[in-house]
Amino acid sequence: MSSQQPDDEPVYDDRVYRSPMAVVTGVLLLALIVWLCGDALVRGSGSARWYGAAIALCAVPLTVAFTIRPAVFANENRMRVRNPFRVIELPWAAVDAVRAGYSAEVLAEGAKYQLWSVPVSLRERKKANRQQLSRRGGLSGKGLSSRGKAADGASGAAAPAEPQRAHADQVVDELRELAERGASRAGAQGGVRVRWSYEIIAPAVVGAVLLIVLFALR
Secondary structure: OEEEOOOOOEEEOOEEEOOHHHHHHHHHHHHHHHHHHHHHHHHOOOHHHHHHHHHHHHHHHHHHHHHHOOEEEEOOOEEEEEOOOEEEEEEHHHEEEEEEOOOEEEEEOOEEEEOOOOOOOHHHHHHHHHHHHHHHHHHHHHHHHHHHHOHHHHOOOOOOOOOOOOHHHHHHHHHHHHHHHHOOOHHHOOOOEEEEOHHHHHHHHHHHHHHHHHHHOO
């Protein structure tokens, strides 16, 4: 779907990048926290209820922050990075580079921002590299015999599938392509904006302080 802006440039729906495994882990952890802390609140007595409330108040936002919350939203004009405690909005014109080494990150205006929702798996990358090397070796081993079968394409034979790349590298390639294509757009101009996520930080801090007070009063 697309819509028209006053400058007549189409704006498309955001592409969303997040880690499904992190979301599943977060949901399971939240269920465990609710079960344990809820049991303490319902069946506990005395300070047990206070401990249950404090742990829940601290653990729930932190669990959400590091599992369910991280995501990258990208469209033709900008990228919005939602990390555990910050939201970074980066117009494509401000982006210097998007890369994936040991972690996925974006460089803009002299600063580096990690993409928490795009985990880099070195094991997956090595597996993909081995696939590529194996495929190249297989093609070179065929030699001229593969040329002699060029007519197979005309008879409807399917071309060999391209080897899969690591997920993080695929995402970084897509973001890099969007950045290169959108940097000159009128809607992609401007500077980087960073906002702290106090809706996550505040309850976690309150819960941690309450826990410290409870331990101090024991």
